[in-house]
Amino acid sequence: MTQTLTKPALRIGPYDVDPPVVLAPMAGITNVAFRQLCQEYGAGIYVCEMITARAVVERHPGTMHMMTFGEHEKPRSMQLYGVDPKTMAEAVRIIVGEGLADHIDSNFGCPVAKVTRKGGGAALPFKRRLFGQIVAASVKAAESAGVPFTVKFRVGIDDDHHTFLDAGRIAEAEGAAAVSLHARTAAQRYSGQADWTKIAALKDAVTTIPVLGNGDIFTADDALRMMAQTGCDGVVVGRGCLGRPWLFGELEAAFAGRPQPTPPTLGEVARVLRRHTELLVQHDGHDKAMRDIRKHMAWYFMGFPVGSELRRGFAMVSSMAQLDDLIAQLDHDAPFPEAATGPRGRQGSPGKVTLPHGWLDNPDDDLVPEAEDMHSGG
Structure with missing residues (x-):
């Protein structure tokens, strides 16, 4: 509710x-x-x-x-x-x-x-x-x-x-x-x-x-x-x-304050996945898009009844034609699993934070640290 x-x-x-x-x-x-x-x-x-x-x-x-x-x-x-x-x-x-x-x-x-x-x-x-x-x-x-x-x-x-x-x-x-x-x-x-x-x-x-x-x-x-x-x-x-x-x-x-939309079936999720891939192709070109979409596959299919062989195929997909073939093999009527609304993505474990030498010595030191890498995206 x-x-x-x-x-x-x-x-x-x-x-x-x-x-x-x-x-x-x-x-x-x-x-x-x-x-x-x-x-x-x-x-x-x-x-x-x-x-x-x-x-x-x-x-x-x-x-x-x-x-x-x-x-x-x-x-x-x-x-x-x-x-x-x-x-x-x-x-x-x-x-x-x-x-x-x-x-x-x-x-x-x-x-x-x-x-x-x-x-x-x-x-x-x-x-x-x-x-x-x-x-x-x-x-x-x-x-x-x-x-x-x-x-x-x-x-x-x-x-x-x-x-x-x-x-x-x-x-x-x-x-x-x-x-x-x-x-x-x-x-x-x-x-x-x-x-x-x-x-x-x-x-x-x-x-x-x-x-x-x-x-x-x-x-x-x-x-x-x-x-x-x-x-x-x-x-x-x-x-x-x-x-x-x-x-x-x-x-x-x-x-x-409206009722929640009905959760998507596996077939509807597959259509979203295909739309995502199409948009990636438009932005980055075919080859990069196909590499990029692979990391999303486990998230899209989380909790759904998708066999291990089919999952491997999605994780290695290399063309839109192959993607369509794999999508055709899914049970499109499979309902959205309740468990799939829980935590997803990287969680990892806690650990010590890596800091520059002496970083915690003086919080009011305004010396600019070493220049950042010129690497966007994380």
Whole structure:
């Protein structure tokens, strides 16, 4: 039974976000094809894969291709990653000056070792002054074009180094249009449960801009529960939509107080999968698209009665004709399995966060760490 929730509409800069739902940027996932597919089910903000600020400044061809948006995508939303206020500001100036995006988010939540070992991602908010300088410089660069700049971060590095309350207050003070909290530490990665009480604490601390919650939203009811329990202004959905782009239609119905759509049969899921593949071909060409769609197969078929041989075929698919042949072998009438609404995607196990030498010695040190790799997408 879906709950109902009455709350003022989410507004980020000049944009009304109704329903108050944001697709989290995910490396190798939230390209223009997947975003378009999701948007066909429901409104919201759909964020591009993470873009490295340095790659924008140096106009890396692969990054410029990733900064592609659909004809009807509005607002065009992009997430930037960087560790240097000057580089971030220059990247923002390029993006807004050339009209490449309508909304810029920033990544201070990535827990991946290759990012944190250079002081980036979830490691950076520990350096309060540097974090504030990056946000301030980016906001100033975006203001001239009226482009909202938002900030996403985690609870902290680990349970001994929580940074989210300081990060929220600093982002608010420096002019961010909204903040988002993934309610896990970097040490948790994607394991265990998100601690939604931290979202409530951030909402209490940050009072003049929207606070969005992220973590463990796998159903529409999860989104409504998070907002009811924490008071947050909107939700950010990541792994819950892997192989389930129709989740955004369920979210839109839930926030509008309408009955939930009937879950898709296996045949309907196969049609979505084929549509996803077609969109990838349009964006990246046949060969890259066929390689890219393979990683989505297990997510689409999660819980369905699909035999091991057929699953292997989907995981190695190399052409549209082969895909159609495999789809024809499925039991199209198989109902959607209840178990498939649970956790999906990478979870991993908790572990020590890799940091630069001496990183935790002084939180007020604003020395810019080693320049980030020029590698967008995560």
